[in-house]
Amino acid sequence: MKKEFLDRIRAEIDLDAAERNFMELKGFLYDGFTKPACVIKADGYGHGDLPLMRLYRKLGVDFFCVSNTAEALRLRDGGCTGDILILGWCCPDDADILAENDIICTVVSVENAAELSKKASKPVRVHIKANTGMNRIGLNTGDAEQCAAEAAKIAAMPNISVEGIFTHFAAADSRLEKDIAFTEEQKLKFLDAVNAAERHGLKFKQVHFLNSAATMYSYDSRSTLARLGIVLYGLRPAYSLHMPVVLEPVMSLKTVVSQVKTVHKGDSVSYGRTYVADGDRVIATVPCGYADGYPRLLSGNCEAIIRGKRAKGVGRICMDQMMFDVTKIDGVSAGDEVTLIGRDGSNTITADDLAEACGTIGYEIVCGISKRVPRVYIGGDQSDSDDE
Numbered sequence: 337m338k339k340e341f342l343d344r345i346r347a348e349i350d351l352d353a354a355e356r357n358f359m360e361l362k363g364f365l366y367d368g369f370t371k372p373a374c375v376i377k378a379d380g381y382g383h384g385d386l387p388l389m390r391l392y393r394k395l396g397v398d399f400f401c402v403s404n405t406a407e408a409l410r411l412r413d414g415g416c417t418g419d420i421l422i423l424g425w426c427c428p429d430d431a432d433i434l435a436e437n438d439i440i441c442t443v444v445s446v447e448n449a450a451e452l453s454k455k456a457s458k459p460v461r462v463h464i465k466a467n468t469g470m471n472r473i474g475l476n477t478g479d480a481e482q483c484a485a486e487a488a489k490i491a492a493m494p495n496i497s498v499e500g501i502f503t504h505f506a507a508a509d510s511r512l513e514k515d516i517a518f519t520e521e522q523k524l525k526f527l528d529a530v531n532a533a534e535r536h537g538l539k540f541k542q543v544h545f546l547n548s549a550a551t552m553y554s555y556d557s558r559s560t561l562a563r564l565g566i567v568l569y570g571l572r573p574a575y576s577l578h579m580p581v582v583l584e585p586v587m588s589l590k591t592v593v594s595q596v597k598t599v600h601k602g603d604s605v606s607y608g609r610t611y612v613a614d615g616d617r618v619i620a621t622v623p624c625g626y627a628d629g630y631p632r633l634l635s636g637n638c639e640a641i642i643r644g645k646r647a648k649g650v651g652r653i654c655m656d657q658m659m660f661d662v663t664k665i666d667g668v669s670a671g672d673e674v675t676l677i678g679r680d681g682s683n684t685i686t687a688d689d690l691a692e693a694c695g696t697i698g699y700e701i702v703c704g705i706s707k708r709v710p711r712v713y714i715g716g717d718q719s720d721s722d723d724e
């Protein structure tokens with residue numbers, strides 16, 4: 337990428353921070369039972385799947401999770417030699433391509449498995465998804481015996497090689513008593529079904545139910561994998577959570593001041609004239625907007641760090657530009673760096689802060705940083721930087 341294209345805006349991905357997060361999480365997990373499985377679906381939550389895959393491989397990770405066939409193939413084609421599990425629904429038409437690329441797919445029902453088996457001309461590695469309360473995908477576990485019978489039926493199908501079984505918690509990111517109880521209930525339902533399936537003669541290499549939040553708050557060594565997603569990126573499963581580990585956000589979003597102008601009492605800024613100056617105000621414009629993934633919902637309710645100081649956003653956020661009041665910051669001029677997410681001096685704005693301000697979660701913010709924003713890798717091994 338030519339330097340001048342990076343000057344407008346860039347998402348800096350700090351591979352050293354990613355490494356420190358991983359080591360911290362690995363230390364938290366280490367008991368010899370549960371192995372980290374790095375969830376790098378959705379292009380590594382917007383951070384770039386291949387550079388992260390290479391980093392985690394170097395750190396000894398041999399299990400990765402993605403959400404669909406295309407993402408799995410990207411990892412394989414990108415040189416990933418570890419296990420790759422597709423967590424979501426896999427189209428049975430993909431059977432052979434999954435088998436050829438040694439990708440593990442998820443089956444969600446007996447019918448789904450039957451179709452996969454029918455379409456496969458060679459063995460496909462499979463994990464069975466068990467539904468314990470998300471009510472999204474998976475075999476129902478309300479009746480452990482019935483679930484076990486279904487799992488056994490799947491395992492007996494031609495060209496289906498069942499290696500694992502897993503479930504997903506609905507409320508592991510909440511510390512409310514009722515949610516903690518629900519997570520526990522899900523876990524028991526799941527383990528009952530797994531035990532019943534084992535009595536039916538099934539053997540699972542992997543039995544797993546921990547996501548980031550469950551790893552942090554409901555750790556259980558009976559899960560052979562911890563499917564770590566959001567925490568790898570240094571964000572929190574939920575804003576109000578106190579994290580038992582020290583994590584650093586991996587992504588920063590940086591842009592630049594394009595122009596500085598002074599407006600006067602009664603002048604408005606941006607579409608809809610929602611902001612009207614009540615006196616002389618110095619306004620800095622920056623070339624980042626909602627098309628870059630900065631939420632328009634934050635119009636009038638956002639901040640940037642410029643020259644180490646916080647500046648308030650004013651007026652509507654446009655598709656490609658937004659404005660900040662820099663009246664109280666000395667000497668702001670065109671070309672100054674603007675931090676929208678990240679740290680500058682003693683000030684920090686996180687993706688979680690943005691999410692909290694617009695009623696969503698940090699996941700959506702980082703996943704939403706659009707593809708026109710170049711990802712620039714810092715730290716780590718610089719040979720990781722040259723990606724498509």
Ligand SMILES: *Cc1c(COP(=O)(O)O)cnc(C)c1O
Nearest residue numbers: 375423504547548563564565566
């Ligand atoms: C995305 C996903 C995860 C990772 O979730 P985090 O909250 O980011 O840790 C784990 N398991 C499944 C099934 C997922 O879909």
